[in-house]
Amino acid sequence: MTELPELAPAVPEIFLAVAAMALLMFGVFKGQSATRPTAYLALGVLAVAAVLVWNVEVPVVTFSDLFVADEFGVFMKLLVLLGTAVALLMSIDFIEREGMDRFEYPVLFLFAATGMMMMVSANDLMSLYIGLELQSLSLYVVAAFHRDSVRSAEAGLKYFVLGALSSGLFLYGASMVYGFAGTTNFSDLAALFEGGQASSLGLVVGIAFVSAALAFKVSAAPFHMWTPDVYEGAPTPVTAFFASAPKVAAMALFVRVLVGPFGELVADWQQIVVVTAMLSMVLGAFAALPQTNIKRLLAYSSIGHVGYALVGLASGTEAGIHGVMIYMAIYMLMTLGVFAVVLTMRINGRQVEAIEDFAGLSRTHPLVAACMAVLMFSMAGIPPLAGFFAKFYVFGAAIEAGLFVLAVIGVLASAVAAYYYLRIVKLMYFDDVSEPFDSPIGRDTGVVIAGTTLVMVLFIVFPSTITAAAQSAAAAFFGS
Numbered sequence: 001m002t003e004l005p006e007l008a009p010a011v012p013e014i015f016l017a018v019a020a021m022a023l024l025m026f027g028v029f030k031g032q033s034a035t036r037p038t039a040y041l042a043l044g045v046l047a048v049a050a051v052l053v054w055n056v057e058v059p060v061v062t063f064s065d066l067f068v069a070d071e072f073g074v075f076m077k078l079l080v081l082l083g084t085a086v087a088l089l090m091s092i093d094f095i096e097r098e099g100m101d102r103f104e105y106p107v108l109f110l111f112a113a114t115g116m117m118m119m120v121s122a123n124d125l126m127s128l129y130i131g132l133e134l135q136s137l138s139l140y141v142v143a144a145f146h147r148d149s150v151r152s153a154e155a156g157l158k159y160f161v162l163g164a165l166s167s168g169l170f171l172y173g174a175s176m177v178y179g180f181a182g183t184t185n186f187s188d189l190a191a192l193f194e195g196g197q198a199s200s201l202g203l204v205v206g207i208a209f210v211s212a213a214l215a216f217k218v219s220a221a222p223f224h225m226w227t228p229d230v231y232e233g234a235p236t237p238v239t240a241f242f243a244s245a246p247k248v249a250a251m252a253l254f255v256r257v258l259v260g261p262f263g264e265l266v267a268d269w270q271q272i273v274v275v276t277a278m279l280s281m282v283l284g285a286f287a288a289l290p291q292t293n294i295k296r297l298l299a300y301s302s303i304g305h306v307g308y309a310l311v312g313l314a315s316g317t318e319a320g321i322h323g324v325m326i327y328m329a330i331y332m333l334m335t336l337g338v339f340a341v342v343l344t345m346r347i348n349g350r351q352v353e354a355i356e357d358f359a360g361l362s363r364t365h366p367l368v369a370a371c372m373a374v375l376m377f378s379m380a381g382i383p384p385l386a387g388f389f390a391k392f393y394v395f396g397a398a399i400e401a402g403l404f405v406l407a408v409i410g411v412l413a414s415a416v417a418a419y420y421y422l423r424i425v426k427l428m429y430f431d432d433v434s435e436p437f438d439s440p441i442g443r444d445t446g447v448v449i450a451g452t453t454l455v456m457v458l459f460i461v462f463p464s465t466i467t468a469a470a471q472s473a474a475a476a477f478f479g480s
Contacts, residue, residue, distance in 0.1 A: 006062040009069035012052040012077065013117050019045040020110035027103030035101040039092050042106035046085040046113065053077045053117075059476065061123060065185050068123040071476035072325075075469055076120045076252040079329055083245030084113045086336045089444050090343060091237035098351075100146050100235065108145075109241070112138035116249035120256070125174040125184035125210070128253065132170070132217070135246060136163050142241070143234045155233025162226040166216035173209025176202055189261030204268050210257060211272050217250035220310060221279035224303045231299035236351070239295055240339030243302050244332045251309055251328050255321055258313065259477065266316040273314040274406055280307025281413035288420050293353050294342055297420060298335070301379065304417055305331050311410050312394035315401035318478045323393035325470035330390040330459070334378050337452030341372045344441040344449075358424055360433030368441060369428045371453040376425050378456040380418040386459035 007014065023041055027034045059070040088109050095101045111134060118131030140163060144156020178184050180202040181192055216223040231239045258269050284304020291297040309331070312323035344365070345352050362369035378387035391414060398407040441449075459466070 005064065006060065009056055009058075009060040009062050010067055010121070012049045012056065013114055013121070015052055016045065016049045016110060016114045016117065019048075020107055020114065023110065024104070024107045027107065030103070032102060034103045035095070035105065036092060038103040039088060039106040042088060042110055043085055045110060046081050046088070049113075049117075050078055050081045053081065061187070063127075065187055066124045066127040067118075067121050068186075069121060071473040072252070072256070073121050075325060075473040076248060076328075077117050079248045079332060080113060080116045080120065080245045083248060083332050083336065084109055084116075084241070086448055087237055087241035087244060090240060090336070090340055090448055091235075093442050093444060094235065094237050094343060095145075098146060098235065099148070102145075105142065105145060108138045108142050112142070112241075113245065116245060119249050120252045122253070122256065123186045125177065125186075125257075128257070129167075129170065129174070132253070133167065135249065136167070139163075139242065139246060142238050143230055145238065146235050149233075149235075151233035152235060155230045158226055158233075159230045162216070166213045166223070169209050169216070170213030173206045173211075173213060176206025176209060180206060186256070186261040190263065193262065193264040204265075207258075207262055207265070207269055208272060211254075211269060211276075214250060214254045214257065215276055218247055218254060218306045218310075219299075219303055220276045220306045221283045221303060222276075224280070224283065227303060228296045228299040231302075232293060232295045232353075236295070236339060236343055239298075240336055240342075243298065243335045243339065247302070247306070248328045248332055251306070251313075251324065254310075255313060255324060255477075259316065259321060263316075270314055270316055273310055274403065277307045277310035277314055277406060278409055280304060280310065281410055282307075285413040285416040288417065291420070292355055294345070294355050294358075295353055297355060298338065298342075301417070301420075302335070304413060305335075305379075307413070308391055308394055308410060311398045311403070311406055314403060314406060315397040317397060317401055318474050319400055320394070320397035321477060322467075322470050322474040323390075323397045325474060326393050326466055327390040329466050329470070330378075330386045330456075333452045333455050334375055334387060337371070337375045337449055337456070338379070340445050340448040340452070341368060341375070343445050344368055344437055346438045347435050349438065355424065356427065357434070357437075358427040359431040361428040361437070363433055364436035365439070365441070368437075368449065371449045372428065373425045374453050374456055376421040380421040381414050382418070384460045386456045389459060389463065 023038050027038050053074055056069050061068045095105055115131045115135030122128035122131055140156055140160045143159045144153050146152035180200050219227040280303050284300050288297050288300035309324050309327045312320040378385035381387045381391045395407045395410055
């Protein structure tokens with residue numbers, strides 16, 4: 001008789017999937033008027049899922065070694081759930097205002113979150129692929145959710161086509177790994193390479209293909225081509241979602257795949273990650289300079305930030321992974337705050353996206369301008385704000401690992417990128433008002449802006465709130 005797998009470690013994912021299907025049926029029977037109740041119920045579901053994640057006993061491997069629950073997964077899943085909840089909260093007023101209020105919207109967020117959590121807990125390339133596709137299919141739909149907008153439909157189509165390409169790359173890489181290693185299970189792969197046994201050329205090629213697919217998911221250069229168009233075309237709260245939770249999940253996946261089963265082959269994949277990090281940082285810094293649309297600028301900014309996070313991964317050490325986790329936590333909050341400000345960019349009821357529209361914001365909306373200035377300074381990495389410490393941890397890990405050139409390029413790219421962040425501050429405080437934004441800005445949006453700004457300011461006072469959790473999660477990942 002076949003024994004049932006241990007279900008307890010996967011209870012958060014099971015609950016999220018069942019709740020999403022229940023809300024789908026609720027919406028079907030209630031009709032389109034169910035959008036707002038469904039969204040608030042979805043927020044409650046995400047909160048319950050976070051409690052369940054927090055109470056999972058770790059470490060546990062179950063479902064025939066396909067699923068792992070550990071402290072690293074708990075940390076990343078909590079970030080995923082927080083990012084999803086904040087993006088959904090920012091969406092409620094927006095989708096009603098833009099005529100996109102359909103109950104499927106919050107349900108798709110829940111399915112995407114389920115896929116992301118499965119990605120974080122994957123212990124096999126096949127279970128990883130299932131989670132990846134569940135997340136991606138939901139994201140393709142929400143990118144094109146504004147059906148009356150040509151730009152939104154184009155964004156969804158581009159994301160789908162290029163996403164299919166990355167899926168092909170991943171499956172080809174996974175087949176190469178299976179062909180040369182005889183397994184796709186992370187535990188078996190880790191045991192196979194224990195002691196630093198030499199890898200075959202075919203296996204290295206397989207790792208390269210898998211890494212390319214993962215680089216696409218985190219929008220790292222040179223696989224970033226979808227990012228500016230999708231960020232610009234998708235509805236703004238959806239863009240905020242893309243820039244937060246899925247990026248955290250994809251980076252967690254990057255770490256789990258490379259440091260877990262292929263940890264002993266660090267010399268083989270380190271060169272790939274170093275080149276990807278360099279390209280992302282440089283492209284993110286220089287390509288954003290001529291941008292005139294704030295969403296395109298934030299797209300290139302996100303490419304640069306992924307490059308900084310990859311600096312920590314490139315070190316391949318516990319300190320580096322610790323830095324990656326802190327970086328992703330701070331980056332996610334900064335990004336959500338900035339996109340909440342972008343949501344306030346409405347003139348006479350019309351959403352505007354030009355960077356020049358920030359001119360004189362300090363005189364018409366002083367509190368919003370002050371919060372945006374703090375978020376921009378933090379994005380630029382100016383002390384004592386949280387963004388500075390995020391870069392401090394990853395660059396410090398790179399220097400400890402002897403990657404001096406990578407750290408220097410990162411610092412120089414940060415200096416270049418600071419120009420376009422500070423330009424927005426200059427527009428808000430030193431230029432004349434062209435046309436003021438509408439008032440009021442919305443309660444939910446205001447809460448997100450104020451909350452994320454406070455975290456950026458108070459991080460220096462209470463750093464251990466994030467650093468201690470990241471430290472224990474990184475230590476557990478390395479078994480120390």
